[in-house]
Structures are given as C-alpha cells and as structure tokens.
Amino acid sequence: MGDGILRKIGLEEIEDIALGAALLGAGGGGDPYIGKLVAMGAVRECGPVTLLDPEEVPDDALIVPIAMMGAPTILGEKGIGGNEYRVLYDMVSKFFGKEVYAFMPIEAGGVNSMLPIAASARIGLPMVDADGMGRAFPELQMVTFTMGGMSASPMALTDEKGNSAIFNTITNKWTEELARSVTMSCGGSVSVALYCMSGAELKKYAVKNIVTRSQKLGQVIRSVKEMEEGTPEENFLKLSEGFKLFKGKIGDVLRETRGAFNFGKVCLEGIGEYKGRQAYVEFQNENLTAVVDGEILATVPDLICLVDTETFVPVTTDALKYGKRIMLVGLKCFEMWRSQAGLDLVGPRYFGCDTDYIPLEERCKGGRTDV
Amino acid sequence: MGDGILRKIGLEEIEDIALGAALLGAGGGGDPYIGKLVAMGAVRECGPVTLLDPEEVPDDALIVPIAMMGAPTILGEKGIGGNEYRVLYDMVSKFFGKEVYAFMPIEAGGVNSMLPIAASARIGLPMVDADGMGRAFPELQMVTFTMGGMSASPMALTDEKGNSAIFNTITNKWTEELARSVTMSCGGSVSVALYCMSGAELKKYAVKNIVTRSQKLGQVIRSVKEMEEGTPEENFLKLSEGFKLFKGKIGDVLRETRGAFNFGKVCLEGIGEYKGRQAYVEFQNENLTAVVDGEILATVPDLICLVDTETFVPVTTDALKYGKRIMLVGLKCFEMWRSQAGLDLVGPRYFGCDTDYIPLEERCKGGRTDV
Numbered sequence: 001m002g003d004g005i006l007r008k009i010g011l012e013e014i015e016d017i018a019l020g021a022a023l024l025g026a027g028g029g030g031d032p033y034i035g036k037l038v039a040m041g042a043v044r045e046c047g048p049v050t051l052l053d054p055e056e057v058p059d060d061a062l063i064v065p066i067a068m069m070g071a072p073t074i075l076g077e078k079g080i081g082g083n084e085y086r087v088l089y090d091m092v093s094k095f096f097g098k099e100v101y102a103f104m105p106i107e108a109g110g111v112n113s114m115l116p117i118a119a120s121a122r123i124g125l126p127m128v129d130a131d132g133m134g135r136a137f138p139e140l141q142m143v144t145f146t147m148g149g150m151s152a153s154p155m156a157l158t159d160e161k162g163n164s165a166i167f168n169t170i171t172n173k174w175t176e177e178l179a180r181s182v183t184m185s186c187g188g189s190v191s192v193a194l195y196c197m198s199g200a201e202l203k204k205y206a207v208k209n210i211v212t213r214s215q216k217l218g219q220v221i222r223s224v225k226e227m228e229e230g231t232p233e234e235n236f237l238k239l240s241e242g243f244k245l246f247k248g249k250i251g252d253v254l255r256e257t258r259g260a261f262n263f264g265k266v267c268l269e270g271i272g273e274y275k276g277r278q279a280y281v282e283f284q285n286e287n288l289t290a291v292v293d294g295e296i297l298a299t300v301p302d303l304i305c306l307v308d309t310e311t312f313v314p315v316t317t318d319a320l321k322y323g324k325r326i327m328l329v330g331l332k333c334f335e336m337w338r339s340q341a342g343l344d345l346v347g348p349r350y351f352g353c354d355t356d357y358i359p360l361e362e363r364c365k366g367g368r369t370d371v
Numbered sequence: 372m373g374d375g376i377l378r379k380i381g382l383e384e385i386e387d388i389a390l391g392a393a394l395l396g397a398g399g400g401g402d403p404y405i406g407k408l409v410a411m412g413a414v415r416e417c418g419p420v421t422l423l424d425p426e427e428v429p430d431d432a433l434i435v436p437i438a439m440m441g442a443p444t445i446l447g448e449k450g451i452g453g454n455e456y457r458v459l460y461d462m463v464s465k466f467f468g469k470e471v472y473a474f475m476p477i478e479a480g481g482v483n484s485m486l487p488i489a490a491s492a493r494i495g496l497p498m499v500d501a502d503g504m505g506r507a508f509p510e511l512q513m514v515t516f517t518m519g520g521m522s523a524s525p526m527a528l529t530d531e532k533g534n535s536a537i538f539n540t541i542t543n544k545w546t547e548e549l550a551r552s553v554t555m556s557c558g559g560s561v562s563v564a565l566y567c568m569s570g571a572e573l574k575k576y577a578v579k580n581i582v583t584r585s586q587k588l589g590q591v592i593r594s595v596k597e598m599e600e601g602t603p604e605e606n607f608l609k610l611s612e613g614f615k616l617f618k619g620k621i622g623d624v625l626r627e628t629r630g631a632f633n634f635g636k637v638c639l640e641g642i643g644e645y646k647g648r649q650a651y652v653e654f655q656n657e658n659l660t661a662v663v664d665g666e667i668l669a670t671v672p673d674l675i676c677l678v679d680t681e682t683f684v685p686v687t688t689d690a691l692k693y694g695k696r697i698m699l700v701g702l703k704c705f706e707m708w709r710s711q712a713g714l715d716l717v718g719p720r721y722f723g724c725d726t727d728y729i730p731l732e733e734r735c736k737g738g739r740t741d742v
Contacts, residue, residue, distance in 0.1 A: 094466075162541045163549060169534045178534060181552040 010048040016218030021113030026303040028286035029109015029136035030072025042118035050126040057199035061101035070189035084191040085119035091156040104128040109136035134207035134334035138285040141172040148205040155194040159186040243330035246279040298330040299348040301337035302360040381419040387589030392484030394685040397674040399657035400480015400507035401443025413489035421497040428570035432472035441560035455562040456490035462527040475499040480507035505578035505705035509656040512543040519576040526565040530557040614701040617650040669701040670719040672708035673731040
C-alpha cells in the first residue's frame with residue numbers, strides 16, 4: 001500500500017475536505033454544507049472511508065467516478081437517499097461484468113467532492129485521491145479524461161425515488177443531452193456514475209491527490225487566524241498559493257438562468273488598499289474572468305475564487321449578496337488544462353470570452369498586489 | 372410446432388397486415404405506408420419472418436415487444452436505420468442474462484404493427500402472433516399486461532444515430548415520463564423494447580392472434596370490391612364485424628397539440644342515407660368517442676374507425692382533411708378491456724369523457740343502421 005500508511009476519511013477530514021473543495025469549486029460546485037451533511041451521515045452510519053493514492057490502484061481495476069448532476073441548490077430540498085450508490089454500483093458492475101474496485105470524485109466543489117465519500121462509506125469501497133478537473137466546471141465533457149479520448153458513457157443515473165437508467169451514447173455531448181433531459185424529469189437532481197475507467201487510465205489522466213489538496217486547503221482556512229507569525233490574510237495567500245487580485249464590497253449581482261446554467265456578473269467596489277477601484281467577475285456556474293479597473297487579471301481555466309475577507313471561507317456564486325466583503329483570489333489550474341487540447345475544452349474562448357489564455361501568474365506580474 | 376404449419380410473413384402478408392393494423396389503430400398508430408416500407412426493406416434484405424402462435428412459445432422463453440415511441444409522422448423525415456434492433460436485442464439479452472426467444476408487437480397500428488416484423492427479420496428471430504392492446508392507445512401503461520401487474524421496465528431505447536439507454540423505473544408512469552424526455556431529446560422518435568415477459572405471462576395476458584386478425588382485415592379491405600354477392604360496403608361491414616355508425620363528409624377538423632399528444636375533433640356532415648344529420652369524433656391520437664345527432668354511439672375502449680367510403684382504407688387522424696368522405700365504423704374491443712380493471716386504464720372517464728362505458732353493441736341497438 002504505497003507509503004504503508006492507510007489513510008482514512010472520518011468526520012474531521014470531511015470538514016476540511018468540504019471547505020477546501022468549495023474553494024477549488026471556483027464559485028461553483030454547490031453549498032459545502034449540504035455536501036458535508038450527506039458525507040457525514042454516511043460515515044456516521046457506515047464508518048470512515050479509506051483514501052487510496054492513485055499509484056496504489058492496479059492497472060486493470062475498475063474505477064468509478066460518482067457525482068450529482070443537476071442543480072446543487074435542489075439538494076437542499078430534495079435530499080439524497082441512502083440507496084442511490086447501491087443502485088449505481090449494481091448497474092455499473094453488471095454493465096462491465098466486473099466488480100467496482102473504488103469510487104472517486106469527478107470534480108472539486110462543495111457537493112461533488114462529498115458524494116463519492118458517502119458512496120464509498122455506504123458500499124464499503126475505498127475512494128481514490130484524484131478527480132477529473134482539479135476544480136469545478138459546468139459541462140460534463142470538461143474533464144481531463146476527454147483529453148485522453150475517454151468516454152463519459154456508459155453513464156448510470158438514479159434518483160432518490162429509485163428510478164434508474166444507464167446510457168450508452170455516441171459522444172459525450174449526447175450523454176450530456178440525454179442525461180440532462182432525464183435529470184430535469186426526475187426533479188432537477190440525480191446521482192450519476194460516469195467516465196468509468198481502468199486503473200491505468202486513471203494514472204495517466206486524472207488530477208492526482210486533489211482530495212489531499214482540498215483537505216490541506218480546508219486546514220489552512222480553519223487555522224490561519226491562529227498562526228503566530230504574519231496576518232491571517234498573508235498566511236492564507238501563502239499557504240493556498242493564491243494570487244490576491246482584489247478586495248471589495250459587492251455592489252451589484254446580475255444573474256440570468258439560460259440553458260440550465262447560472263450566468264452572471266458580480267461587481268465589486270474596492271475597500272482597504274483597493275479603495276476607489278472597481279472590479280467584476282463573470283460566471284457560468286463557475287467564475288470565468290476577473291477584471292480589475294478594466295484589465296483582465298485572470299481567466300478560466302485558472303481558478304477565480306471569492307473568499308470572505310475575515311474568515312477566508314469560500315463564497316459560491318449562489319451566495320453572492322450585496323454588501324458582502326470579498327477578497328478575489330486566483331489559483332493556478334492543473335497543468336494539463338494549459339495545453340492546447342485543454343484550452344480547446346475549457347479555455348476562455350470556449351466560454352465566449354474574447355481573450356487568449358494567459359497564465360494567471362503572467363497576467364498578475366504587473367497588476368498583482370503581492371503579499 | 373402447434374398445428375404443424377410454419378407460417379411466414381413475406382411481402383404480401385406485410386401489405387395485408389399493414390392495412391388491417393391501420394384499421395385496428397382506430398385513427399392512431401401512424402401511417403401504414405411508412406411502417407410497411409421499414410418492414411418490407413428488412414424482409415427483402417433478410418428474408419421472411421416466422422409467425423409463432425402464442426401457444427407454441429415455451430413458458431420460460433424471453434419474449435420482447437418492439438415498438439417506436441414518439442411521433443410516427445417524424446419517421447417520414449428521420450427514418451429508422453437497420454441497426455436499432457441489434458442494439459435493443461443486445462441490451463435486453465444482457466440485462467436478463469438470457470437470449471431473446473422472439474419479438475412481438477405491443478399494439479396494432481400502421482407503424483407499430485410493422486416494426487417488430489423488421490426487427491424479427493433483421494435479427495433472425497420469430498415473431499409472436501399477439502400484442503398488448505388489440506388496437507392502438509396513446510400511453511405506455513395502456514396494455515393488457517398492466518392488468519397482470521407487469522412492468523414496462525426494464526425498457527431499452529435507441530435512436531437511429533446509435534445512442535441508447537435502458538431504464539429501470541419504479542412505476543410505468545415513470546417509465547413513460549423518463550423515456551418521453553429522452554425521446555424528445557433524440558429528435559422525437561426512438562425504437563424501444565418494453566414489457567419484456569415470459570412465455571407464461573404472454574399466454575395469460577396478451578391479445579392473441581392479433582397479427583392474423585390484422586392480416587385478415589387487410590385481405591377484406593383489398594377484396595370486398597371483387598366479391599360477387601352484396602355491395603362492397605355490406606361485405607366490408609360483415610367481414611370486419613363492424614358496426615356502421617355514420618357516413619359523412621368532413622366539414623371541419625380541430626386540432627390541438629398538448630403534452631405531446633394530438634387532441635382534436637372531426638365534424639362530419641351526413642351523406643347518402645345520413646343526409647341532413649351531423650356527427651363528430653373526438654380523439655387523443657386515437658379516436659375516443661363517436662357522437663351522432665348528439666347521441667354517443669361508441670366510446671373507448673371500443674374501436675372507432677374512419678374509413679374511406681369507396682376504398683374502405685382506414686383514415687388516420689393525421690390524414691383527416693376537409694371534404695373527405697368517411698364511413699364511421701365501430702369494432703368491439705378485446706374482452707379484457709371491458710372488465711373494471713380494463714376500464715380503469717382505458718375507459719372513457721380516464722380520457723376525460725363524462726360517460727360510463729356501455730359496450731358498442733348495446734349503444735348501437737337503437738341508433739345502429741344495420742346493413
């Protein structure tokens with residue numbers, strides 16, 4: 001077993017992972033409170049989950065990412081039962097004629113980082129320390145696995161009532177189309193298994209050790225105020241490897257729901273050292289671009305995160321409200337997203353932003369206010 | 372093999388079955404021309420299909436009804452490929468871990484009577500001489516199998532592009548809901564396998580020998596003009612066991628598309644012995660009620676059929692046009708539909724018609740114009 005240490009995810013780890021994954025959600029990925037409750041409920045009932053390093057996974061093992069599809073906000077009302085993961089497990093095992101070796105998350109974010117923990121606890125399987133984004137993205141094909149030519153299909157889907165389906169489609173775009181229709185008919189949120197892969201594929205294309213990174217980021221957020229040296233903000237930026245882009249008060253939030261996505265723009269009026277300056281962030285579920293005084297300081301696929309100026313707790317796009325004080329932080333994305341194939345999938349132009357991708361650290365060379 | 376005669380469906384049989392099944396479609400079930408082309412194409416390419424009497428089927432055999440879901444009119448544009456039935460066959464076999472013994476139709480009607488012939492020809496399987504309605508109905512749960520507590524699910528679905536899905540749902544209503552969404556996303560028509568059953572269930576709940584009945588009705592329509600005795604109309608009514616309800620010219624057709632169904636009303640002005648009298652027929656895909664001079668002469672589940680006054684060729688609701696001369700004919704429905712369980716599923720009140728079900732032959736005692 002790799003370094004010989006059996007790593008477990010229990011209640012405390014869940015707290016940290018949920019908080020850190022919400023930061024990596026870059027504005028999207030849902031409310032970590034809801035995700036946390038689902039994961040904690042499962043771990044309380046069935047015990048902690050073993051976290052596997054990707055390198056520990058045999059090449060021929062069947063690895064199954066688990067996620068929810070639909071609007072995370074609906075979960076608060078509709079909930080997730082205890083039986084969905086058994087249904088998904090059975091469908092996938094039957095399809096491949098093979099037992100599932102481990103589950104894994106497909107993306108970071110408050111909800112989808114948590115559900116694979118609940119699935120692993122309930123079925124008694126380990127979870128792999130990896131995902132397919134290293135952040136959150138709005139569309140199903142936006143995973144590193146697409147660059148490996150891998151298919152989202154067969155995709156298994158189930159709702160909390162017990163309805164289920166397994167899709168086998170000709171492209172990932174069709175998987176998105178058909179599964180999205182059924183998701184809407186099931187009431188707006190369902191549990192899914194997709195991009196089922198071998199251990200060998202996992203090792204080649206996954207964003208490795210992202211659960212550990214989430215956990216560390218969560219610990220950072222929870223501990224920066226108690227450190228002896230430096231200000232909490234300095235410590236937060238240093239330990240999260242974040243680029244400070246702006247600090248301001250939310251002056252306006254514009255929202256529009258189009259094609260099942262949340263589009264919008266949040267406008268910030270500078271505070272502290274940014275007094276008198278202006279910034280805005282545009283989003284499609286996740287934050288897409290950060291513009292300060294008319295200059296673009298960050299774009300997708302780099303992570304644009306909004307955190308509370310006092311607690312450093314991440315603020316999702318759902319929770320943006322007039323008057324809230326926000327620090328705008330940039331985080332470097334996973335290296336593979338910066339390749340041409342990566343930028344074709346998730347670069348600024350794909351999202352309709354008329355700019356080339358320039359890495360965050362380049363853009364911030366001039367405008368960056370370093371700590 | 373039962374009576375020792377191996378019955379085959381070739382090109383000539385297809386002509387008759389399509390014509391007769393269109394009559395049993397009771398206004399719905401789609402254009403027999405399109406259905407015929409699909410079945411004939413398959414039989415020309417792969418040879419004729421063996422028709423099995425339900426009594427010849429072993430009790431433990433896996434029997435799979437094949438149909439299209441969605442709007443039959445879309446088939447004229449979008450077509451049906453050759454590979455859908457292989458996809459359905461593979462999905463169903465895999466799900467049950469068992470080879471499919473035979474296909475069968477789920478309903479009569481111009482299209483759905485024909486596709487199981489195409490499926491049987493292409494896969495090289497026999498087709499059972501039975502269906503689940505003995506006519507056509509607009510909703511998925513409206514089959515005799517529902518009275519036997521059987522489930523539409525698992526339901527396999529595929530489009531002509533190669534996308535496929537298999538649904539496992541908690542009720543037939545949910546199967547309808549989810550499959551309908553995917554059908555819409557796939558462009559409005561898909562091929563499906565549903566109500567998969569054992570030979571024992573088939574023998575208990577199916578409408579037996581309905582393919583043979585369709586074929587005979589087709590022969591009747593084609594031959595009544597050439598008989599030596601009686602008028603063609605007399606012969607048609609006698610041989611089809613039809614009740615003549617009215618004869619008239621179409622004065623108006625009102626149509627409304629609501630919830631993916633065609634609702635409407637066709638108004639008739641009497642001709643010949645009906646001169647000066649009025650009638651109308653209301654429909655939801657299929658014809659629901661026939662009213663002559665304000666008196667209801669027939670309701671679902673009995674069959675209300677509109678045929679051309681000269682050729683006796685059935686006229687589907689899609690083909691209703693101002694000025695067309697029509698004879699309104701009632702046919703008795705399958706006995707099981709007249710039970711309380713049957714009327715709960717498909718009686719007039721289910722379709723929103725405020726009348727009790729009274730058998731066609733009772734209603735026509737006074738008003739019927741016998742031949």
